[in-house]
Amino acid sequence: MNPLSIRNLFKSIATNRELIYQMTEREVLGRYRGSIFGIAWSFLNPILMLVIYTLVFSVVFKARWGFSTSESKVEFALILFTGMIVFNFFAEVINRAPFLIIHNVNYVKKVVFPLEILSIVSIGAALIHAFISFLILFVGLVALDGPTNLTILYVPVIFIPFIVMSLGISWILASLGVYIRDISQVIGVFTSVLMFLSPVFYPLDSLPAELRIWVMLNPATFIIEQVRQVVIVGDLPDWGGLGLYAVIAIFLMYGGYVWFQKTRRGFADVL
Template sequence: MKGVVAVVNPHAKRSIALRGLISSVWRNKQLIWQMTKREVVGRYKGSAMGLAWSFFNPVVMLAVYTYVFSEIFKTRWVGVGAEDSKTQFAVILFVGMIVQGLFAEVFNKSAGLIVSNVNYVKKVVFPLEILSIIALGASLFHAFISFIVLVVAFFAFNGFVHWTAILMPVVIFPLMILILGFSWFLASLGVFARDIGQFTAIVTTILTFLSPVFYPVSAVPEGFRPFMMANPLTFIIEQSREVLIWGHLPDWSGLALYVLAATAFAWAGFAWFQKTRKGFADVL
Protein backbone atom coordinates (compact mmCIF):
# COMPACT_ATOMS: atom_id res chain seq x y z
CA MET A 1 0.00 0.00 0.00
CA LYS A 2 1.09 3.54 -0.64
CA GLY A 3 2.62 5.31 2.33
CA VAL A 4 4.07 2.11 3.89
CA VAL A 5 7.82 2.13 4.39
CA ALA A 6 9.72 -1.07 3.65
CA VAL A 7 12.07 -1.48 6.63
CA VAL A 8 11.92 0.30 9.98
CA ASN A 9 12.86 -0.79 13.48
CA PRO A 10 9.59 -0.94 15.49
CA HIS A 11 11.56 -0.11 18.65
CA ALA A 12 13.18 2.97 17.15
CA LYS A 13 12.68 6.34 18.79
CA ARG A 14 9.86 8.30 17.14
CA SER A 15 9.61 12.03 16.65
CA ILE A 16 7.06 13.80 18.82
CA ALA A 17 7.24 17.08 16.92
CA LEU A 18 4.03 18.40 15.38
CA ARG A 19 6.00 18.97 12.19
CA GLY A 20 6.66 15.25 12.04
CA LEU A 21 2.95 14.53 12.45
CA ILE A 22 2.00 16.95 9.66
CA SER A 23 4.70 15.40 7.45
CA SER A 24 3.37 11.91 8.15
CA VAL A 25 -0.21 12.94 7.32
CA TRP A 26 0.89 14.54 4.06
CA ARG A 27 3.11 11.63 3.09
CA ASN A 28 0.35 9.11 3.78
CA LYS A 29 -2.62 11.15 2.55
CA GLN A 30 -3.55 8.62 -0.13
CA LEU A 31 -3.37 5.78 2.37
CA ILE A 32 -5.55 7.73 4.81
CA TRP A 33 -8.10 8.44 2.08
CA GLN A 34 -8.27 4.82 0.91
CA MET A 35 -8.50 3.36 4.41
CA THR A 36 -11.13 5.90 5.46
CA LYS A 37 -13.27 4.91 2.48
CA ARG A 38 -12.76 1.26 3.38
CA GLU A 39 -13.79 1.98 6.97
CA VAL A 40 -16.98 3.73 5.85
CA VAL A 41 -17.98 1.14 3.25
CA GLY A 42 -16.95 -1.77 5.48
CA ARG A 43 -19.53 -0.81 8.10
CA TYR A 44 -22.33 -1.69 5.69
CA LYS A 45 -20.61 -4.54 3.89
CA GLY A 46 -23.05 -7.30 3.01
CA SER A 47 -26.18 -5.21 3.61
CA ALA A 48 -28.69 -4.77 0.80
CA MET A 49 -28.95 -0.98 1.23
CA GLY A 50 -25.23 -0.40 1.68
CA LEU A 51 -24.24 3.24 2.19
CA ALA A 52 -27.91 4.25 2.06
CA TRP A 53 -28.04 3.23 5.73
CA SER A 54 -25.80 6.18 6.58
CA PHE A 55 -28.63 8.45 5.40
CA PHE A 56 -31.53 6.30 6.59
CA ASN A 57 -30.31 6.02 10.19
CA PRO A 58 -30.25 9.76 11.03
CA VAL A 59 -33.60 10.27 9.26
CA VAL A 60 -35.21 7.62 11.47
CA MET A 61 -33.57 8.99 14.61
CA LEU A 62 -34.73 12.54 13.85
CA ALA A 63 -38.27 11.26 13.28
CA VAL A 64 -38.16 9.37 16.59
CA TYR A 65 -36.85 12.43 18.46
CA THR A 66 -39.60 14.58 16.96
CA TYR A 67 -42.36 12.18 17.94
CA VAL A 68 -41.15 11.10 21.38
CA PHE A 69 -40.10 14.48 22.74
CA SER A 70 -42.88 16.56 21.20
CA GLU A 71 -45.87 14.21 21.38
CA ILE A 72 -45.13 11.93 24.34
CA PHE A 73 -42.95 13.98 26.68
CA LYS A 74 -44.41 17.31 25.50
CA THR A 75 -40.95 18.78 25.94
CA ARG A 76 -40.29 22.46 25.31
CA TRP A 77 -36.95 24.18 24.83
CA VAL A 78 -36.45 27.29 26.91
CA GLY A 79 -36.57 30.40 24.73
CA VAL A 80 -38.50 28.82 21.84
CA GLY A 81 -42.09 29.82 21.14
CA ALA A 82 -44.73 27.24 21.95
CA GLU A 83 -46.04 27.21 18.39
CA ASP A 84 -42.65 26.19 17.02
CA SER A 85 -41.28 24.17 19.91
CA LYS A 86 -42.54 20.75 18.79
CA THR A 87 -40.38 20.65 15.69
CA GLN A 88 -37.71 23.01 16.95
CA PHE A 89 -36.95 20.84 19.96
CA ALA A 90 -36.18 17.89 17.68
CA VAL A 91 -33.67 19.79 15.53
CA ILE A 92 -32.11 21.50 18.57
CA LEU A 93 -31.65 18.13 20.23
CA PHE A 94 -30.35 16.60 16.99
CA VAL A 95 -27.56 19.18 16.81
CA GLY A 96 -26.34 18.03 20.21
CA MET A 97 -26.59 14.39 19.19
CA ILE A 98 -24.49 14.98 16.07
CA VAL A 99 -21.68 16.58 18.06
CA GLN A 100 -21.89 14.03 20.87
CA GLY A 101 -22.06 11.17 18.35
CA LEU A 102 -18.93 12.36 16.54
CA PHE A 103 -16.99 12.49 19.79
CA ALA A 104 -18.37 9.25 21.21
CA GLU A 105 -17.78 7.16 18.08
CA VAL A 106 -14.07 7.95 17.91
CA PHE A 107 -13.62 7.97 21.69
CA ASN A 108 -15.13 4.48 22.07
CA LYS A 109 -13.31 3.06 19.06
CA SER A 110 -9.87 4.42 19.96
CA ALA A 111 -9.00 1.98 22.74
CA GLY A 112 -9.11 -0.89 20.26
CA LEU A 113 -7.40 0.76 17.29
CA ILE A 114 -4.01 -0.86 17.79
CA VAL A 115 -5.28 -4.10 19.35
CA SER A 116 -7.59 -4.72 16.39
CA ASN A 117 -4.81 -4.02 13.88
CA VAL A 118 -2.04 -6.24 15.24
CA ASN A 119 -0.77 -7.04 11.73
CA TYR A 120 0.14 -3.41 11.22
CA VAL A 121 2.32 -3.60 14.34
CA LYS A 122 3.97 -6.99 13.87
CA LYS A 123 3.99 -8.02 10.23
CA VAL A 124 4.36 -4.76 8.32
CA VAL A 125 5.79 -1.38 9.09
CA PHE A 126 2.85 0.98 9.14
CA PRO A 127 2.37 4.63 10.20
CA LEU A 128 0.26 3.71 13.23
CA GLU A 129 -0.46 7.31 14.14
CA ILE A 130 -2.79 7.67 11.15
CA LEU A 131 -5.23 5.07 12.52
CA SER A 132 -6.74 7.76 14.74
CA ILE A 133 -7.08 10.09 11.75
CA ILE A 134 -8.79 7.34 9.76
CA ALA A 135 -11.24 6.70 12.61
CA LEU A 136 -11.99 10.42 12.80
CA GLY A 137 -12.46 10.63 9.03
CA ALA A 138 -15.01 7.80 9.02
CA SER A 139 -16.92 9.39 11.89
CA LEU A 140 -16.88 12.76 10.13
CA PHE A 141 -18.52 11.16 7.10
CA HIS A 142 -21.46 9.97 9.19
CA ALA A 143 -21.65 13.29 11.03
CA PHE A 144 -21.77 15.07 7.66
CA ILE A 145 -24.69 12.91 6.50
CA SER A 146 -26.51 13.69 9.76
CA PHE A 147 -25.78 17.38 9.20
CA ILE A 148 -27.38 17.21 5.73
CA VAL A 149 -30.46 15.52 7.23
CA LEU A 150 -30.62 18.25 9.89
CA VAL A 151 -30.41 21.09 7.34
CA VAL A 152 -33.11 19.51 5.18
CA ALA A 153 -35.36 19.01 8.22
CA PHE A 154 -34.77 22.58 9.41
CA PHE A 155 -35.73 23.90 5.97
CA ALA A 156 -38.83 21.68 5.90
CA PHE A 157 -39.93 22.92 9.34
CA ASN A 158 -39.08 26.60 8.90
CA GLY A 159 -38.91 27.30 5.16
CA PHE A 160 -35.38 28.72 5.35
CA VAL A 161 -31.83 27.90 6.44
CA HIS A 162 -29.55 30.38 8.18
CA TRP A 163 -26.51 31.33 6.09
CA THR A 164 -24.40 30.86 9.20
CA ALA A 165 -24.83 27.09 8.75
CA ILE A 166 -21.83 27.22 6.39
CA LEU A 167 -19.70 28.01 9.45
CA MET A 168 -20.39 24.60 10.99
CA PRO A 169 -17.03 23.14 9.82
CA VAL A 170 -15.25 26.04 11.57
CA VAL A 171 -17.13 25.28 14.79
CA ILE A 172 -16.40 21.55 14.61
CA PHE A 173 -12.72 21.92 13.72
CA PRO A 174 -11.48 22.52 17.31
CA LEU A 175 -13.36 19.44 18.48
CA MET A 176 -11.70 17.40 15.73
CA ILE A 177 -8.29 18.38 17.07
CA LEU A 178 -9.31 17.48 20.62
CA ILE A 179 -10.72 14.13 19.49
CA LEU A 180 -7.39 13.20 17.91
CA GLY A 181 -5.64 13.92 21.19
CA PHE A 182 -8.00 11.63 23.07
CA SER A 183 -7.70 9.00 20.37
CA TRP A 184 -3.90 8.84 20.51
CA PHE A 185 -3.95 8.61 24.30
CA LEU A 186 -6.59 5.87 24.33
CA ALA A 187 -5.12 3.91 21.41
CA SER A 188 -1.86 3.60 23.32
CA LEU A 189 -3.45 2.88 26.70
CA GLY A 190 -5.70 0.26 25.11
CA VAL A 191 -2.63 -1.82 24.24
CA PHE A 192 -1.37 -1.99 27.80
CA ALA A 193 -4.70 -1.93 29.69
CA ARG A 194 -7.49 -3.77 27.88
CA ASP A 195 -10.12 -2.51 30.35
CA ILE A 196 -9.85 0.96 28.82
CA GLY A 197 -12.49 -0.01 26.25
CA GLN A 198 -15.03 -0.63 29.01
CA PHE A 199 -14.09 2.63 30.70
CA THR A 200 -14.61 4.72 27.55
CA ALA A 201 -18.16 3.43 27.13
CA ILE A 202 -19.00 4.60 30.65
CA VAL A 203 -17.37 7.99 30.09
CA THR A 204 -19.29 8.69 26.87
CA THR A 205 -22.57 7.75 28.54
CA ILE A 206 -21.86 10.13 31.40
CA LEU A 207 -20.82 12.91 29.03
CA THR A 208 -24.05 12.49 27.08
CA PHE A 209 -26.11 13.43 30.12
CA LEU A 210 -23.65 16.02 31.42
CA SER A 211 -23.67 17.83 28.07
CA PRO A 212 -26.44 20.22 26.95
CA VAL A 213 -27.83 17.66 24.52
CA PHE A 214 -31.31 17.19 25.99
CA TYR A 215 -31.51 20.50 27.83
CA PRO A 216 -30.10 24.06 27.57
CA VAL A 217 -27.27 25.27 29.77
CA SER A 218 -29.71 27.83 31.22
CA ALA A 219 -31.67 24.95 32.80
CA VAL A 220 -28.65 23.95 34.91
CA PRO A 221 -28.43 25.51 38.40
CA GLU A 222 -25.83 28.28 38.42
CA GLY A 223 -23.69 26.47 40.98
CA PHE A 224 -23.19 23.55 38.59
CA ARG A 225 -22.67 25.55 35.39
CA PRO A 226 -18.86 25.81 35.80
CA PHE A 227 -18.70 22.01 35.80
CA MET A 228 -20.97 21.92 32.75
CA MET A 229 -18.75 24.40 30.89
CA ALA A 230 -15.67 22.32 31.77
CA ASN A 231 -17.16 19.55 29.64
CA PRO A 232 -15.32 19.77 26.27
CA LEU A 233 -18.57 19.07 24.39
CA THR A 234 -20.60 21.88 25.94
CA PHE A 235 -19.02 24.83 24.13
CA ILE A 236 -19.05 23.09 20.73
CA ILE A 237 -22.68 22.01 21.09
CA GLU A 238 -23.73 25.52 22.10
CA GLN A 239 -21.80 27.12 19.24
CA SER A 240 -23.21 24.59 16.76
CA ARG A 241 -26.71 25.61 17.77
CA GLU A 242 -25.79 29.28 17.45
CA VAL A 243 -24.85 28.91 13.78
CA LEU A 244 -27.37 26.23 12.78
CA ILE A 245 -30.50 27.01 14.79
CA TRP A 246 -30.32 30.63 15.88
CA GLY A 247 -28.43 32.07 12.89
CA HIS A 248 -25.80 33.80 15.03
CA LEU A 249 -22.08 34.10 14.40
CA PRO A 250 -19.94 31.88 16.62
CA ASP A 251 -17.87 33.09 19.53
CA TRP A 252 -14.62 33.64 17.61
CA SER A 253 -12.48 34.33 20.67
CA GLY A 254 -13.88 31.25 22.40
CA LEU A 255 -13.14 29.10 19.35
CA ALA A 256 -9.60 30.50 19.15
CA LEU A 257 -8.94 29.60 22.78
CA TYR A 258 -10.46 26.16 22.24
CA VAL A 259 -8.16 25.59 19.25
CA LEU A 260 -5.09 26.51 21.31
CA ALA A 261 -6.09 24.24 24.19
CA ALA A 262 -7.10 21.40 21.87
CA THR A 263 -3.84 21.67 19.92
CA ALA A 264 -1.81 21.46 23.12
CA PHE A 265 -3.81 18.43 24.25
CA ALA A 266 -3.54 16.77 20.82
CA TRP A 267 0.22 17.28 20.82
CA ALA A 268 0.43 15.72 24.29
CA GLY A 269 -1.62 12.75 23.06
CA PHE A 270 0.55 12.37 19.97
CA ALA A 271 3.75 12.64 22.04
CA TRP A 272 2.46 9.97 24.44
CA PHE A 273 1.56 7.72 21.51
CA GLN A 274 4.99 8.13 19.92
CA LYS A 275 6.79 7.52 23.20
CA THR A 276 4.88 4.34 24.01
CA ARG A 277 4.50 2.79 20.54
CA LYS A 278 7.90 1.10 20.73
CA GLY A 279 6.35 -1.24 23.32
CA PHE A 280 3.33 -2.23 21.22
CA ALA A 281 5.03 -5.13 19.44
CA ASP A 282 6.29 -6.59 22.73
CA VAL A 283 2.86 -6.49 24.37
CA LEU A 284 0.89 -7.70 21.36
Protein backbone atom coordinates in the same frame (compact mmCIF):
# COMPACT_ATOMS: atom_id res chain seq x y z
CA MET B 1 13.92 14.64 12.23
CA ASN B 2 12.41 14.56 15.71
CA PRO B 3 9.60 11.92 15.60
CA LEU B 4 7.71 13.84 18.32
CA SER B 5 7.62 17.15 16.47
CA ILE B 6 4.50 18.68 14.93
CA ARG B 7 6.43 18.95 11.68
CA ASN B 8 6.90 15.18 11.63
CA LEU B 9 3.17 14.69 12.25
CA PHE B 10 2.16 16.88 9.32
CA LYS B 11 4.79 15.23 7.13
CA SER B 12 3.34 11.82 8.02
CA ILE B 13 -0.18 13.02 7.12
CA ALA B 14 0.99 14.52 3.82
CA THR B 15 3.04 11.44 2.89
CA ASN B 16 0.25 9.01 3.72
CA ARG B 17 -2.72 11.07 2.50
CA GLU B 18 -3.67 8.51 -0.17
CA LEU B 19 -3.45 5.69 2.37
CA ILE B 20 -5.60 7.69 4.82
CA TYR B 21 -8.21 8.29 2.11
CA GLN B 22 -8.31 4.61 1.09
CA MET B 23 -8.51 3.35 4.68
CA THR B 24 -11.24 5.86 5.54
CA GLU B 25 -13.27 4.75 2.53
CA ARG B 26 -12.79 1.11 3.49
CA GLU B 27 -13.73 1.88 7.10
CA VAL B 28 -17.03 3.51 6.11
CA LEU B 29 -18.03 0.98 3.45
CA GLY B 30 -16.83 -2.01 5.47
CA ARG B 31 -19.06 -1.08 8.37
CA TYR B 32 -22.17 -1.73 6.27
CA ARG B 33 -20.85 -4.56 4.10
CA GLY B 34 -23.28 -7.48 3.99
CA SER B 35 -26.27 -5.51 5.25
CA ILE B 36 -29.38 -5.20 3.09
CA PHE B 37 -29.48 -1.39 3.03
CA GLY B 38 -25.69 -0.94 2.96
CA ILE B 39 -24.45 2.65 3.15
CA ALA B 40 -28.08 3.81 3.41
CA TRP B 41 -27.85 2.95 7.13
CA SER B 42 -25.67 6.03 7.58
CA PHE B 43 -28.81 8.02 6.67
CA LEU B 44 -31.33 5.77 8.41
CA ASN B 45 -29.56 5.48 11.77
CA PRO B 46 -29.58 9.21 12.66
CA ILE B 47 -33.17 9.58 11.43
CA LEU B 48 -34.37 6.64 13.54
CA MET B 49 -32.58 7.90 16.65
CA LEU B 50 -33.94 11.40 16.03
CA VAL B 51 -37.51 10.09 15.90
CA ILE B 52 -37.06 8.06 19.10
CA TYR B 53 -35.45 10.84 21.12
CA THR B 54 -38.00 13.38 19.89
CA LEU B 55 -40.90 11.16 20.98
CA VAL B 56 -39.34 10.51 24.39
CA PHE B 57 -38.33 14.07 25.26
CA SER B 58 -40.94 16.22 23.50
CA VAL B 59 -43.97 13.94 23.88
CA VAL B 60 -43.34 11.91 27.05
CA PHE B 61 -41.33 14.41 29.09
CA LYS B 62 -42.86 17.52 27.44
CA ALA B 63 -39.43 19.12 27.12
CA ARG B 64 -39.03 22.50 25.41
CA TRP B 65 -36.00 24.48 24.26
CA GLY B 66 -37.55 27.91 24.60
CA PHE B 67 -36.15 29.33 21.36
CA SER B 68 -39.69 30.40 20.44
CA THR B 69 -43.06 30.56 22.21
CA SER B 70 -44.74 28.43 19.54
CA GLU B 71 -42.11 25.71 19.36
CA SER B 72 -43.36 22.72 17.38
CA LYS B 73 -42.20 19.13 17.70
CA VAL B 74 -40.39 19.48 14.37
CA GLU B 75 -38.48 22.51 15.65
CA PHE B 76 -37.66 20.62 18.85
CA ALA B 77 -36.42 17.69 16.78
CA LEU B 78 -34.09 19.86 14.66
CA ILE B 79 -32.59 21.57 17.72
CA LEU B 80 -32.12 18.18 19.36
CA PHE B 81 -30.63 16.73 16.17
CA THR B 82 -28.06 19.53 15.99
CA GLY B 83 -26.69 18.53 19.38
CA MET B 84 -26.85 14.84 18.51
CA ILE B 85 -24.67 15.33 15.43
CA VAL B 86 -21.89 16.93 17.46
CA PHE B 87 -22.03 14.44 20.31
CA ASN B 88 -22.31 11.39 18.03
CA PHE B 89 -19.15 12.45 16.21
CA PHE B 90 -17.27 12.68 19.50
CA ALA B 91 -18.77 9.44 20.84
CA GLU B 92 -17.88 7.51 17.67
CA VAL B 93 -14.26 8.66 17.86
CA ILE B 94 -13.66 7.89 21.54
CA ASN B 95 -15.60 4.61 21.51
CA ARG B 96 -13.50 3.25 18.65
CA ALA B 97 -10.19 4.61 19.91
CA PRO B 98 -9.33 1.81 22.42
CA PHE B 99 -9.68 -0.80 19.65
CA LEU B 100 -7.65 0.95 16.94
CA ILE B 101 -4.39 -0.84 17.71
CA ILE B 102 -5.60 -4.16 19.12
CA HIS B 103 -7.84 -4.70 16.07
CA ASN B 104 -4.94 -3.95 13.71
CA VAL B 105 -2.18 -6.10 15.17
CA ASN B 106 -0.83 -6.86 11.70
CA TYR B 107 0.03 -3.17 11.25
CA VAL B 108 1.98 -3.14 14.53
CA LYS B 109 4.29 -5.84 13.21
CA LYS B 110 5.11 -3.71 10.17
CA VAL B 111 7.93 -1.40 11.27
CA VAL B 112 7.31 1.11 8.49
CA PHE B 113 3.55 1.43 8.99
CA PRO B 114 2.51 4.84 10.40
CA LEU B 115 0.26 3.72 13.28
CA GLU B 116 -0.64 7.31 14.13
CA ILE B 117 -2.84 7.56 11.04
CA LEU B 118 -5.30 5.00 12.44
CA SER B 119 -6.79 7.72 14.66
CA ILE B 120 -6.95 10.07 11.67
CA VAL B 121 -8.81 7.40 9.69
CA SER B 122 -11.25 7.02 12.59
CA ILE B 123 -11.78 10.79 12.64
CA GLY B 124 -12.36 10.78 8.87
CA ALA B 125 -15.02 8.06 9.09
CA ALA B 126 -16.80 9.90 11.92
CA LEU B 127 -16.68 13.13 9.90
CA ILE B 128 -18.36 11.43 6.94
CA HIS B 129 -21.21 10.30 9.19
CA ALA B 130 -21.46 13.79 10.70
CA PHE B 131 -21.56 15.32 7.21
CA ILE B 132 -24.41 13.02 6.19
CA SER B 133 -26.30 13.99 9.36
CA PHE B 134 -25.74 17.68 8.61
CA LEU B 135 -27.23 17.15 5.15
CA ILE B 136 -30.34 15.67 6.79
CA LEU B 137 -30.44 18.63 9.20
CA PHE B 138 -30.11 21.11 6.32
CA VAL B 139 -32.99 19.48 4.44
CA GLY B 140 -35.09 19.65 7.60
CA LEU B 141 -34.30 23.33 8.16
CA VAL B 142 -35.15 24.20 4.56
CA ALA B 143 -38.40 22.24 4.74
CA LEU B 144 -39.37 23.96 8.00
CA ASP B 145 -38.36 27.59 7.48
CA GLY B 146 -37.28 27.96 3.88
CA PRO B 147 -33.89 29.75 3.54
CA THR B 148 -31.54 28.89 6.41
CA ASN B 149 -29.24 31.24 8.30
CA LEU B 150 -26.05 32.00 6.38
CA THR B 151 -24.19 31.63 9.66
CA ILE B 152 -24.44 27.86 9.10
CA LEU B 153 -21.31 28.35 6.97
CA TYR B 154 -19.35 28.80 10.21
CA VAL B 155 -19.97 25.16 11.21
CA PRO B 156 -16.68 23.89 9.65
CA VAL B 157 -14.76 26.64 11.48
CA ILE B 158 -16.31 25.58 14.79
CA PHE B 159 -15.63 21.91 14.07
CA ILE B 160 -11.90 22.29 13.34
CA PRO B 161 -10.77 22.70 16.99
CA PHE B 162 -13.23 19.96 17.97
CA ILE B 163 -11.59 17.61 15.46
CA VAL B 164 -8.13 18.55 16.77
CA MET B 165 -9.14 17.84 20.38
CA SER B 166 -10.86 14.57 19.45
CA LEU B 167 -7.71 13.45 17.62
CA GLY B 168 -5.57 14.03 20.71
CA ILE B 169 -8.01 12.07 22.90
CA SER B 170 -8.12 9.28 20.31
CA TRP B 171 -4.32 8.86 20.36
CA ILE B 172 -4.32 8.67 24.16
CA LEU B 173 -7.14 6.10 24.30
CA ALA B 174 -5.69 4.06 21.42
CA SER B 175 -2.47 3.67 23.38
CA LEU B 176 -4.19 2.94 26.69
CA GLY B 177 -6.36 0.34 24.93
CA VAL B 178 -3.23 -1.74 24.28
CA TYR B 179 -1.97 -1.78 27.85
CA ILE B 180 -5.28 -1.62 29.77
CA ARG B 181 -7.90 -3.74 28.02
CA ASP B 182 -10.62 -2.69 30.48
CA ILE B 183 -10.42 0.86 29.14
CA SER B 184 -12.88 0.00 26.37
CA GLN B 185 -15.52 -1.00 28.95
CA VAL B 186 -14.90 2.16 30.96
CA ILE B 187 -15.19 4.34 27.85
CA GLY B 188 -18.50 2.71 26.91
CA VAL B 189 -20.01 3.63 30.27
CA PHE B 190 -18.31 7.04 30.26
CA THR B 191 -19.80 7.88 26.87
CA SER B 192 -23.32 7.09 28.08
CA VAL B 193 -22.83 9.31 31.14
CA LEU B 194 -21.25 12.04 29.03
CA MET B 195 -24.27 12.11 26.72
CA PHE B 196 -26.52 13.18 29.59
CA LEU B 197 -23.87 15.63 30.79
CA SER B 198 -24.01 17.34 27.40
CA PRO B 199 -26.68 19.89 26.43
CA VAL B 200 -28.04 17.49 23.80
CA PHE B 201 -31.49 16.97 25.34
CA TYR B 202 -31.78 20.20 27.30
CA PRO B 203 -30.66 23.84 27.03
CA LEU B 204 -27.53 24.69 29.01
CA ASP B 205 -29.30 27.67 30.59
CA SER B 206 -31.78 25.33 32.29
CA LEU B 207 -29.06 24.04 34.62
CA PRO B 208 -28.19 25.70 37.94
CA ALA B 209 -25.03 27.79 37.74
CA GLU B 210 -23.08 25.44 40.03
CA LEU B 211 -23.82 22.47 37.73
CA ARG B 212 -23.31 24.41 34.51
CA ILE B 213 -19.61 24.84 35.29
CA TRP B 214 -19.10 21.06 35.43
CA VAL B 215 -21.06 20.45 32.22
CA MET B 216 -18.85 23.02 30.47
CA LEU B 217 -15.84 20.79 31.22
CA ASN B 218 -17.34 18.29 28.78
CA PRO B 219 -15.35 18.71 25.50
CA ALA B 220 -18.56 18.48 23.46
CA THR B 221 -20.60 21.08 25.40
CA PHE B 222 -19.08 24.28 24.01
CA ILE B 223 -19.13 22.96 20.45
CA ILE B 224 -22.77 21.86 20.73
CA GLU B 225 -23.73 25.32 21.98
CA GLN B 226 -21.76 27.07 19.23
CA VAL B 227 -23.15 24.90 16.42
CA ARG B 228 -26.70 25.59 17.63
CA GLN B 229 -25.82 29.27 17.83
CA VAL B 230 -24.89 29.48 14.15
CA VAL B 231 -27.36 26.91 12.78
CA ILE B 232 -30.53 27.54 14.79
CA VAL B 233 -30.22 31.05 16.25
CA GLY B 234 -28.30 32.61 13.36
CA ASP B 235 -25.71 34.40 15.51
CA LEU B 236 -21.95 34.54 15.02
CA PRO B 237 -19.74 32.17 16.99
CA ASP B 238 -18.16 33.20 20.28
CA TRP B 239 -14.75 33.95 18.78
CA GLY B 240 -13.06 34.45 22.14
CA GLY B 241 -14.34 31.17 23.51
CA LEU B 242 -13.56 29.38 20.26
CA GLY B 243 -10.00 30.75 20.31
CA LEU B 244 -9.44 29.51 23.87
CA TYR B 245 -10.94 26.13 22.96
CA ALA B 246 -8.60 25.91 19.95
CA VAL B 247 -5.52 26.60 22.08
CA ILE B 248 -6.51 23.88 24.57
CA ALA B 249 -7.29 21.51 21.67
CA ILE B 250 -3.86 22.05 20.09
CA PHE B 251 -2.06 21.34 23.37
CA LEU B 252 -4.17 18.22 23.94
CA MET B 253 -3.62 17.03 20.38
CA TYR B 254 0.15 17.46 20.63
CA GLY B 255 0.21 15.85 24.08
CA GLY B 256 -1.79 12.90 22.74
CA TYR B 257 0.56 12.56 19.78
CA VAL B 258 3.67 12.60 21.98
CA TRP B 259 2.10 10.06 24.36
CA PHE B 260 1.20 7.78 21.46
CA GLN B 261 4.64 7.96 19.85
CA LYS B 262 6.42 7.24 23.13
CA THR B 263 4.19 4.34 24.15
CA ARG B 264 3.98 2.69 20.72
CA ARG B 265 7.43 1.17 21.24
CA GLY B 266 5.92 -1.39 23.58
CA PHE B 267 2.87 -2.29 21.44
CA ALA B 268 4.53 -5.28 19.77
CA ASP B 269 5.64 -6.75 23.11
CA VAL B 270 2.15 -6.53 24.62
CA LEU B 271 0.28 -7.72 21.52
